[in-house]
Amino acid sequence: MLKPLYSGINYEKEYVPLLTEIHRSYTHRLGPGELPGRRKDTERIYAVVVPHSSYAFAGPGMAWGYKMLSEHYFPETYVLLIPSSKENSPICVVDEDFESAFGVCFVDNIFVNKLLETGLVSRAENVDELALELQIPFLQQASRDRLKLLKVLPLIVSSSSLKKLAETLVQIKKDIVVIIASDFVIGASSEGDLIGHDKQLIQYILRFDIGGFEKYIEKHNISLPSKNVFSLGIEILKQLGVNQGEVVNYYNSGEIGSEESKSFVSLVF
DSSP states (O other): OBOOSSBTTTBOOSHHHHHHHHHHHHHSTTSOSSOOOOOOTTSOOOEEEEOOSOHHHHHHHHHHHHHHHHHSOOOSEEEEEEEOSSTTOOOEEOOSOEEETTEEEEEOHHHHHHHHHTTSSEEOOSOOOHHHHTHHHHHHHHTGGGGGGOEEEEEEEOSSOHHHHHHHHHHHOOSEEEEEEOOOOBOOSSHHHHHHHHHHHHHHHHTTOHHHHHHHHHHTTOBOTTHHHHHHHHHHHHHTTOOOOEEEEEEEHHHHTOSSOBEEEEEEO
8 A cells, every 4th residue: 555655745644734725725715715515426527637736836726626526427437647757667557555644545456457458558666656646635535425435547657659548448447537637837938938838738738639739849848747648638538529628727836926937727628
């Protein structure tokens, strides 16, 4: 079982302070402004994009996506797409359960094993991904009404045959909701450039234009470590027959008091 490595550093460690911190993210001036309401299982979303920095900065943006997850259809499995922090690594699937202050978050082992059998992914070893760990408490809190039923399939994404992986993943299981964890443009030369690049990239994503998305990043030499996460996420959505998304929240580091030049985007599909 995977133990928390970043609790007490990037988010609160103990149950009550952690719950308070997540609640503050929901009610923050940049967050949705309220806690999640009752779940409506007849209303479905297929994916959210959420940021993945420390809760102090990304929490309000994360709250928008997780509020949507909390209020809509509860799937058999949440597929977590996480940008790899290691260069030139294969796409890996995590097959160990997670422990947090809210209890154990279980991996969908049947799904994991079927995906490993395809040879398209490797088994993750020595998992140490902040972007992944940050999602677990938020997802557990958003699934508080179904916590014992919660299962995840975490994929740590680098580059690979993303289209083939997307096809195979959906062939194995269609009853999924995808969580794409990604901060957005990092280190633009000015706030104007940051916002301008963000707007262009968001439009490519909402048009499901992965080719245009990747070409724009290359042309403008943009730092977006999560580009392969978006590419895989959009391919999965195409396989699910989804073709529509919208922006639910956007802010940059200057609005949240961070000295790092970064932006935070929340999308829903």
